Amino acid sequence: MQFNHDNMTGALLAAELVNAEASNGPEARVGAALELHGIRGRAALSTFVDGVLEWARLLRRVFEGQDARARCDEVNALLALGASKGVYLSTHDGLDPHLHFAPDSDDLLARVRAVTAGGLAIFLTESRGRRLGVCSRRGCEQVFVDVGRNATRRYCSTRCGNNDAVDRYRQRG
Template identity: 35%
Template sequence: MTFAHDTMLALRAGAALVNSAEPPDTLTDLDDLDAFLAQHPFTGRRDATDAELREVRALRPVLRGFWVDDEELLVERVNAVLAEYAALPQLTRHDGFGWHIHATAADRPLAARIAVELAMAMTDVLRAGERDRLGFCAADDCSGVVADLSRNRSRRYCESGCGNRVNVAAYRARRSAAAG
């Protein structure tokens, strides 16, 4: 199953935002928020204030709640976010992308747009029966989330470098065992 580009972008951004809370916290100031938005752009209003940063940081546990095994609970959480932010889906096209859905106005706060975009992406995941694409990092010392958008469903690690770290540790263990 291939998701629409807006769904894929929202899933990547949502996972990255949730994972920004993993130690070390990578969303502590406005420069960090700027860096996050440079990597995961959202159209519309940007206040660039400490209040906006606090609102986006406060989303992390809410959005982490989308990574659950219980489908009914996921539906409940998605519907709660859509209702809280009065989502009103509309077709739009911009920045070279074809038609896609925005469910909040561009003048809504950044945190509202992020929350609704990920909630809408989760509706696509649910409708497509693709919840198995949502998981947790396979590294023993990480509790980050994973949105596996690979064709062969092989993604096991979050994007915080855990895969590389685990592979290097395994390589060193093999070298040590071979040498000893």
Template identity: 40%
Template sequence: MTGQVDFDSHNTAMVQGAADLVNLATPGLSRTRPYQPPPGAELAERTNAALRAADRHATALDDAQATRLAALAPGLRAVFEHLAAEEQDRAVEAANALLADLRPFPVLERHRDEPWHLYFRSTRGDEASDWAARLALGLATALGSRFAARLGLCSAPACDRVYVDVSRNGTRRFCSTACQNRVKSAAHRARAQGD
């Protein structure tokens, strides 16, 4: 990741995990198509895949836990939406509401012979809430840094998925390469028709 923004390796993974959960678990538009979160077992399977991408040691959530974690996604989404609307104070309020609800506390953990890592757990005491606490705290840490403007909503028409910009120059404004290419192609066609 040379030249890319790194909140710190674990926190970057938590911020991306929050974005992945929002994109997976909130309805809306995705690349010009209506999007609905997947049901039950598929939601759990895809949530677990997103969590493993954020932390390879993630404990798998069962269907009920994945559903509870997915219920947090609208609160996480609010942070991205407020930032996209340049309402940082409201984004902070949304993050603070999540933190007040989850009340994360730090613990040191390690897996096998790896070094100790700082993790966060929720006072609720279940795996879904622990994950919710980590993701909310990741967003809060990004909000409290100079990188808050690197979180937002996709700029492509008919897409409301969120993104995390870890590029060197901070110019990412799309949830995916597909949306970026769609916008570039439309702009190219518009220029060609204008000639």
């Protein structure tokens, strides 16, 4: 399965926000994630950072879902909380047509909620309810979006996968 990364902003942003929430200095990571994904209104981030981090704790439930049904149920709950009736197509800034899940006039928190809930809904539809997860390395709580060809990702990074392999090797010897 090939994914169009331009259409994955919501799912990738959701993972970054969840990982930021569990980190030291989450406000800087949240700001960087919003900038990376073109979420405008970052100047007011300090006003909304607590709400964004609270939202990230709800987003984590999607990544922790044990199967497609559980993940879909969690996304439906997020959509009920975060999606507006103002979903529309846009071609701003020379971009290809893409969905906006909230009007630019909404505050930053409302737009973050809408884009992550809507983006996760689209991603789960395209991935058949799979391809989201929590790192399998013991002690690592980072989440990931699996965009690889074979849908076998188990770790948040190559580093965690390698470290886990070393740990398992040492346990055998």
